[in-house]
Amino acid sequence: DVFLGAFDNPLLSPLEDQAVMPLAGLAEHGDRLAFTTDTYVVSPLFFNGGDIGTLAVAGTVNDLAVSGARPLYLSCGVVIEEGLPVETLRRVVASMKRVAAEAGVAIVTGDTKVVERGAADKLFINTAGIGVVPRGVAISAANARPGDVVIVNGTLGDHGTAILIARAQLALESDVPSDCQPLYSLVAAMLAACPDIHCLRDATRGGVATVLNEFAESSQVAIRIDETSLPLREDVKGACEILGLDPLYLANEGKLVAIVAPEAAPRVLAAMRAHPAGRGSAVIGQVAEEPRGMVVLRTGFGGDRIVDMLVGEQLPRIC
Template sequence: MTRTLLDRKPGESSEAKPPTQWLDRMRDKHITMAHGSGGKAMRELIERLFVEAFDNPLLAAMEDQAVVPLEGLRQQGTKLAFTTDSYVVNPLFFPGGSIGELAVHGTINDLAVSGATPLFLSCGMILEEGLSIDTLGQVVSRMREAAALAGVSIVTGDTKVVERGAADKLFVNTAGIGIIQRDVAISARRACPGDVVITNGNIGDHGVAILLARNELALESTVESDTQPLHDLVRLMLEVCPDIHCLRDATRGGVATVLNEFAAASQVAIHLVEAAIPVRESVRGACEILGLDPLYLANEGKLVAIVPREQADSIVDAMRTHPAGRDSAIIGEVKETPNGAVLMATAFGGLRVVDTLVGDQLPRIC
């Protein structure tokens, strides 16, 4: 019997087609306004690039929507998770990834932190007139590979073209649908005094990687983005502890912003230990030179969880068996006071308030 997109098990990759000669078959070498006109040029772009790259039965139908049988969804879970995000990162390609992987991983992770298994993504692209077709092809190829490795399918999309100078080469919007397979109740409002704070590894890698990739600073340091899908790691965590209280991926605003959201929503205090927070030495060094705080730097493959204390060690042990969680650590605890605040015991023995920033330390980071 032929397997459908709904038959895959959680974490199982879909089969990606080997690279094809997409670009050789394109007559144009740069995006023109005709590629957004709805005519032959647009159809050629969609059929020869997007449909061929993201090849799957739902997309191949070439309708204005992807039609998903409900029966298959009901067999996988009881609740639907739905999210959307947009990506405007500059530059488009950076050490460890590109806007393509970022768009796929970011939306997958927004689903994952609800406890959902990601299944389907949409892809909307805003293209600037003059964008190289070769550059677009590379981004699409990166998206195809990231989706295949994560076991999700890009099943519908949209393309718009704007005049030269009206955008910055390429913007991507992705929406995602996933299924919550068990009766989880993850919420920012569930942090309780006595709970423990966990993260899955070194923070700040993505923010520093983007900063260095812009070539605006003469720093000799190699830092790669941590962009990666987290749904399989979350699945492992839920197997150990189905009652995870709070869970978020720490993207814009970093770990500090996520924890402030938890503290405010749950009306508790979160106390961190600076020495326990994993930060790569190259990232720490760059932050010291530039006056940045790694707690506020964007991540694209890091989560923050608040879990019951009695299960924290078991969760961390399980996380460390997964490639995305090898450096997992307990970094703090939840207390009653001061209500709604995040505090950190510093390496010098002091106590520092970790507040929410008014703006972002770095623009165009994701």
């Protein structure tokens, strides 16, 4: 009643132990399969701008999209704590249905488990996704080159701040919405402007700082960013000042970091700004040769500081 009523499609409706899709249909979109999985345990289940269902679909779609893949199919596994109101489950599933339709993916197989009260916190969701990478697209964290430009698609740290507020850990006069959204259509627009995007990753747990460190380490380059160029909401800035947090490490659920060749940067930036998910796109830095494997921030006071990889979890249960 709950899941089939929302997710019904030709691959799901036979209700076999697996979804079977023709390989010819996959090959129409490219020559390589992309496969990912993630598990969502966010607390609380509902927050400004989304819920655990929104995260479960958008997060897995985005993990496929940043490889350049077109997301096609998702699985949905849920672990439900005994006593969860069915209406709560319906709300979450309705969000999953809406975001899947927005992203152009089908939820084709799944599983449900109910555990004793106290064995889980209300609801956990696992989604795995399959997509196809177009021929000629070769995005990798190891592709950054000196002179390349670093671009983000909007304000940073919105999701992490939204979760803090939803937990009543932070009282702000204005309510910061999560940025949770599927990004495939934005990535498609970027690839249309420049098929040779060097690096691309969504900045979820660990934020932009973690993504940039992964790029710098994999490519053995330095990445230099400018604090004054970082797009930040005033509310997020205020939250970080109050709690002593760095917005570069706050989680995002609808933001990506791209590294492109300098000659392609104007085209990519224009394509991003023309898309609803990229209107706030900005150049935040550049790739350099030294110091290899490190990220360096030019502060608003004109000095430099090293931006290290985040150790541990700054905020638990954010996704």
